[in-house]
Amino acid sequence: xxxxxxxxxxxxxxxxxxxxxxxxxxxxxxxxxxxxxxxxxxxxxxxxxxxxxxxxxxxxxxxxxxxxxxxxxxxxxxxxxxxxxxxxx
Numbered sequence: 001x002x003x004x005x006x007x008x009x010x011x012x013x014x015x016x017x018x019x020x021x022x023x024x025x026x027x028x029x030x031x032x033x034x035x036x037x038x039x040x041x042x043x044x045x046x047x048x049x050x051x052x053x054x055x056x057x058x059x060x061x062x063x064x065x066x067x068x069x070x071x072x073x074x075x076x077x078x079x080x081x082x083x084x085x086x087x088x089x
Contacts, residue, residue: 046073
């Protein structure tokens with residue numbers, strides 16, 4: 001039996017953005033339309049639910065922004081974090 005002397009390389013990480021393990025990945029939380037009546041999401045920046053959450057985070061918002069899905073839109077509520085934490089998973 002012949003054992004390789006060199007360690008095999010894993011998948012190439014070239015060109016990929018690596019994130020530290022301790023960086024918290026924020027998810028999009030859901031909110032009902034009834035909850036929206038009290039929160040007033042209409043004045044926050046938003047995009048349609050068919051849009052790409054990954055693309056918006058990568059190109060415009062960044063990974064630390066807080067997003068809430070309500071009705072047909074996804075809202076960026078980072079300026080008022082309590083709205084994000086009121087919403088369900």
